[in-house]
Amino acid sequence: MSKQMLDTAQSIIREAATRLGYDQKTIEALLEAEAEHIFEIEVSGQRYPAYRVQHNSKRGPYKGGIRFHAGVNIDEVRALATLMSLKTAAVGIPMGGGKGGVAVDPRKLSQAEIEQLSRSYAQHLAPHIGSNKDIPAPDVNTDGNIIDWMVDEYEKTIGKPDKGSFTGKTMQGGGSEGRIEATGRGGVIVLVEYLKAHGLLDKPLTVALQGFGNVGYFFAKVLKDYPNLKLVAVSNSKHTWVRQAGIDVENFTYKTGPTPRPEELKDLQDVETAEPESIISSKVDILVLAALEDAIDETNAGKVQAGVIVELANGPVTQIASKELLESGKVILPDVIANAGGVIVSYLEWDQNQKAEHWTEPAVNQKLTDILVPATQAMLDRATDKQLDLKQAAFEIAIERLI
Numbered sequence: 001m002s003k004q005m006l007d008t009a010q011s012i013i014r015e016a017a018t019r020l021g022y023d024q025k026t027i028e029a030l031l032e033a034e035a036e037h038i039f040e041i042e043v044s045g046q047r048y049p050a051y052r053v054q055h056n057s058k059r060g061p062y063k064g065g066i067r068f069h070a071g072v073n074i075d076e077v078r079a080l081a082t083l084m085s086l087k088t089a090a091v092g093i094p095m096g097g098g099k100g101g102v103a104v105d106p107r108k109l110s111q112a113e114i115e116q117l118s119r120s121y122a123q124h125l126a127p128h129i130g131s132n133k134d135i136p137a138p139d140v141n142t143d144g145n146i147i148d149w150m151v152d153e154y155e156k157t158i159g160k161p162d163k164g165s166f167t168g169k170t171m172q173g174g175g176s177e178g179r180i181e182a183t184g185r186g187g188v189i190v191l192v193e194y195l196k197a198h199g200l201l202d203k204p205l206t207v208a209l210q211g212f213g214n215v216g217y218f219f220a221k222v223l224k225d226y227p228n229l230k231l232v233a234v235s236n237s238k239h240t241w242v243r244q245a246g247i248d249v250e251n252f253t254y255k256t257g258p259t260p261r262p263e264e265l266k267d268l269q270d271v272e273t274a275e276p277e278s279i280i281s282s283k284v285d286i287l288v289l290a291a292l293e294d295a296i297d298e299t300n301a302g303k304v305q306a307g308v309i310v311e312l313a314n315g316p317v318t319q320i321a322s323k324e325l326l327e328s329g330k331v332i333l334p335d336v337i338a339n340a341g342g343v344i345v346s347y348l349e350w351d352q353n354q355k356a357e358h359w360t361e362p363a364v365n366q367k368l369t370d371i372l373v374p375a376t377q378a379m380l381d382r383a384t385d386k387q388l389d390l391k392q393a394a395f396e397i398a399i400e401r402l403i
């Protein structure tokens with residue numbers, strides 16, 4: 001799976017770079033990571049493989065999350081580091097691309113063991129990271145508390161404060177307003193720019209949303225600012241809920257935790273429930289994918305009825321499925337731009353730390369908009385000028401900046 005993700009990322013880059021006229025040597029150099037750190041962390045007598053891939057730093061320090069998941073392996077980390085270099089370049093922030101992870105199932109560890117794992121990870125990488133070298137952030141199964149432990153351990157190891165060494169910190173730890181909702185908010189900004197550019201924003205449109213976690217929930221919440229865009233279906237790993245009159249996120253009960261997690265609809269009036277998979281075939285104008293990678297592949301691409309697909313998760317449409325959807329005239333707003341809101345606000349958090357400032361949430365949201373809107377417009381313009389699909393257009397812009 002992860003080897004496939006790496007092959008897919010590399011093949012799109014090769015194709016775009018070749019179209020741009022770069023020679024083979026330059027393209028291969030772009031694909032190569034600048035450094036790879038592969039080590040092991042011992043916790044309670046168990047050894048866990050750990051990784052940090054530093055892919056590209058031509059435009060600024062490496063930037064990318066740390067994942068704690070049993071499935072983490074070097075190919076997955078390489079693929080995600082490569083995609084992060086493309087993402088930071090595509091949106092034009094002065095950061096590079098990196099990614100890290102530990103192959104561990106954190107559900108099998110105690111809190112104390114997770115803290116030990118996090119601290120050991122930061123300590124091992126201390127010589128290679130820092131606010132001017134490599135700035136990790138949370139990703140799957142890591143959060144602000146874990147990042148706070150890492151910052152503390154890193155600062156102890158180097159013997160001085162360096163708040164900008166990690167992003168995604170808790171608010172007490174020096175985090176940014178607006179970070180938790182940034183990816184969902186960014187998805188709405190990109191969708192709205194696309195609809196505006198095609199004169200569709202003032203038409204009533206229906207939306208289905210797969211995945212109701214951190215990203216999906218905040219996407220739905222920010223979408224309420226656009227009454228013409230009506231959310232009519234939502235799914236998580238257990239259900240799809242459909243309500244033609246519209247679904248209000250405030251109408252869900254929540255599981256408590258650092259991020260509120262919608263669980264069940266309170267008011268089931270006029271609501272139909274169905275299997276999770278049925279969200280893909282929803283009869284809507286816009287389908288937003290905010291759950292997992294490979295949600296649409298060759299087995300279900302033919303069932304998609306929406307004309308616009310938004311990739312809020314990383315890689316939710318496989319390459320084969322993408323081709324099929326594009327050939328049938330559908331539009332895919334690609335992950336590299338559609339879910340870049342998170343990394344942009346991470347960059348804004350780093351900027352605040354470096355300047356010893358703390359900005360208000362409206363100020364952070366405005367800066368996010370000021371970065372994401374021109375990046376989206378550049379992608380749309382390039383696609384029109386060169387008759388490319390939107391992913392090809394975004395990759396071309398990123399590759400030109402990286403080379």
Ligand code: NAD
Pocket residue numbers: 183210211212213214215216235236237238276277290291292293312313314339340342343
């Ligand atoms: P999350 O764990 O908070 O939420 C995932 C959601 O997907 C949950 O609601 C879960 O129930 C649902 N889900 C799982 N399997 C499903 C299925 N088969 N059908 C329908 N729903 C299903 O994760 P998240 O932080 O919201 O991230 C979602 C995606 O966005 C991931 O691909 C992640 O890599 C990507 N992403 C996240 C961020 C960020 O800032 N959190 C940034 C960029 C990209």
